[in-house]
Amino acid sequence: MNSKPDVWQGTLALMVLKTLERTGSLHGYGIARQIEQTSADLLKVNYGTLYPALLKLEQEGYIASHWGVSDNNRKAKYYELTRAGRKQVEKEAQEWERMTEIVARFLSPKEGLA
């Protein structure tokens, strides 16, 4: 077993949203694979945790779902961003950037204190 970092709770939502923004409509398995590929297989997504996260996003109205047919003719549930979801991606991305910026200052303190 190789030790890949688990996805943080809060960031999974952002990754899902961002993935859907890029790919349009996609099923749960596809989203999980996309996240892994985007992270160049550096992240390990526990596929099981993905579904409650998708449900939460759907309840909050950021994504919508419908049943469709996959490339190899399999029935699958597809997710896509709603208008509110698009706005939310931007908002969360900005927040994330601000957050990492702040954390970065702590990690390189000389610059931060200058």
Place this chain on the structure above:
Amino acid sequence: MRKLRGWIVRFGSLFGKGRKDRELQEELESHIQMHTEDNLRSGMTAQEARRQAMIKFGGIESTKEAYCEQRGLPLLDSLVQDLRYAWRNLLGSPGFALASILSLALGIGANTAIFSIVNAVMLRSLPVKDPHRLVQFTIDGDGTFTNPLWEEIRDRQNACGETVAYSSTEFDLAEEGERKPARGMWVSGDFFNVLGVQPALGRLFARDDDVHGGGKQGPVAVISHDFWQTHFSGEPGVIGKVLRLDRQSFEIVGVTPQAFRGLDSDHGYEVAIPIGCEPLFHPDRSSLGNRSTWWLNILGRLPDGVTAHQGSERLKVVAAGIMQETLPGDWDAAGKQSYLKQRLQVVPAAAGFSGVRSQYGAALLTVMTVVGFVLLIACANIANLLLARAAARRREFSIRMAIGAGRARLIRQLLTESLLLGLLGVPAGLVLAKWGSRFLVRLLSTAGDPLQIDLSLDGMVLLFTAGLTVGTCLLFGLAPAFRAVRVAAHEALSLASRGTVAGANRFNLGKALVAGQIALCLVLMVAAGLFSATLRNVLREPLGFDQHKVLAIEIDTRQLVPADQRIALFETLLQKVRQLPGVASAATILFKPFSGSAQNGFAFPDGEDERDTRDSRTWLNRVSPGYFKTMRATILAGREFEEGDKRGAEKVVIIDEKTARDYFGTQDPIGQCLRGDFGPNTKGRFLIIGVVKDMKYAEIREPKRRTAFLPMAQNGDPSPRVTILARLAAPPASVIPAIRAATTEARHGLSVSFGELETQISESFRQEKAVALLSSFFGGLALFLAVVGLYGVTSYTSAQRRNEIGIRMALGAQRNAVIWLVLRDVVVIISLGAALGLAIALGLARLIASLVYGLSPHDGRSFLFAALVLSIAGVLAGIFPAWRASRLDPSEALRCE
């Protein structure tokens, strides 16, 4: 915002769970399939591909669980689960469920019915501006004032802010003949203004409408929304129309909104006119300047932050001046002295006025307590049934606890079952409440004057019902729930839930509940006994006359007939009535018995000093010749009035037995004289010509009052109103048209109304009837419930003791001994319950003293009778289970071990 949306969606997902579960299953399945296919493509074997997909996914079941938690609301979810389980459980024992729901429905319904009346007449605020700052003025505790007093209070700046005056009355809408009554109000000019009532149409009164004899626009009237709808079919053109009231014309200037029904919660008003218009009806005897006619209620609106108590304190400052200004000049010195000493006060009046409240307040609260007790008894039964069920389900609970269910969770589930019972009882209860409260209002209404109490379910009533339901559910559900859970897991399992000797002890709580039921039941039965005896006493009370088959014809001459022609007119009318077929005899009387109108004055034996200290208050009535014969009253000595006793002849009087005894003792009063003072025109010396047996004057429960009868014809100041009492030999309906024609023939425009004396008198017992009926009904119901409870608990315990009894019988116990074994418990329960009940009843009896008549509220016979009936019923309820226990086949009882 988004969060809220999330919660709403989650709430919505409580429904249609099965479909969503399937969808999730499909979604996860497709996920694994796709993953497996990918793995296949990358070269794995079929088996390995699927295995890796499953590993990568993690626990499917835990995913589902996490998903479901996110999907719904876990707490609510488990509540729904509890409710479903409870529902299935109830369906499992429909008899228990039905009995519980019915008794709850009855209890909740009866309580809600009475509370909705109590709420309407005692609690609900008037639909006016700031009802909580309204106060009512009282003078020595009484709420009526003279007009001079009112004007003095109105015109003085006082601590009670703005003030209004009001008096309810009845107007006659008919131009002639039979009365068409309309409920009226006399109001002061500021009335609507101060109460914050806005017109629905036109305008309401202003100060300058309320001027003696009519304001700037002449006599004006405001009508209620209901009256507008019923009499003018809601036309907007009603403004400016003329309304005839008591033969006088009033211009309608406005309509009040539908919500405003006046200040009386028993009746909606129909027509309001300014107090200043009063002289139009009585030009010769207006009440406006009269300092001894008490007819107006006064309301004030306290300024912000002033309490009623502070208001009363501030009134003290101005009271002396007000009293001095309005002192009646014609009163004697002692009377004036006590007039000046009267105290002005204000009391909160947010709920308005209610005759029902003042007349039946005590009765309503008593009945409310009675139905509250019935509900408690019903609760005890349900609690007992739940206890028995809990005992039977001990095994289930111990298994559930053994596999990890928390106590709290189990208790919650048991309480959910109780709550479900309550919730199912509520709808039926509300329907019962609606019928019940209407029935009650009908019980308290009279034929001629139905109560119009607004019984709509307002927030207060619903809150009451909801609180009552939850309260009762907790009451009967909590103890059994805790009891059930207290049974430790290991104990119940090892006992194998078998009835052994221990079973007898376990049911002590149940026995205590039944003893409590018996106690409450006894209280209700004592009350039922006392109230039934009261009704019997009231019905048996001698009236002194025979009220059957007597038609009362009330005649009002309005302003048509000058005072000096009235006596002659009344005599003509009486002659005409007497000659009609179907009339056996007839006579006139000034104040019809039980009419509520009365007059008193002072009378004492001639020759005694006027300043004698003895109480000389005497009631007065005026009657025509033939009155005592018509009423079948007993003349004890002397004679009845005759045609010769008229104006100018010697002034004569007939006194009743009590006056004769009080004033003359054993002497013969006939031929002696009475000196009387019954007002300016009725003063002086009267020759006693007869003594009549005591007759009830105004009500059945009055103490004997001294009464003097004077001849109608010798009245120096005849009233415009009179009642002809006619003893009929034919049904009233066949005589009334002829009487109607005869009065019109005698004089056009007379106002007439008819009523049967018997009905009117029996209606005066309606409180006694209602209380006796309700307390007997609920007493019977309580007895039934208590007997069922006793039967239930006895059957249950004797079934629990099957083994014990079997062993005893196998060892040679006789059947009688077995019966006694079971019955002994019953006797103990009844004795304890009855002792407790007697103590409670003795404590409470004092509170119902005002509702009891002709016996003491501690009447031994009622107490004894109730205890006896209850004991017999209780023992009978115990005998059947005891007998069944004694028929037990010992070998069979032991074999089922």
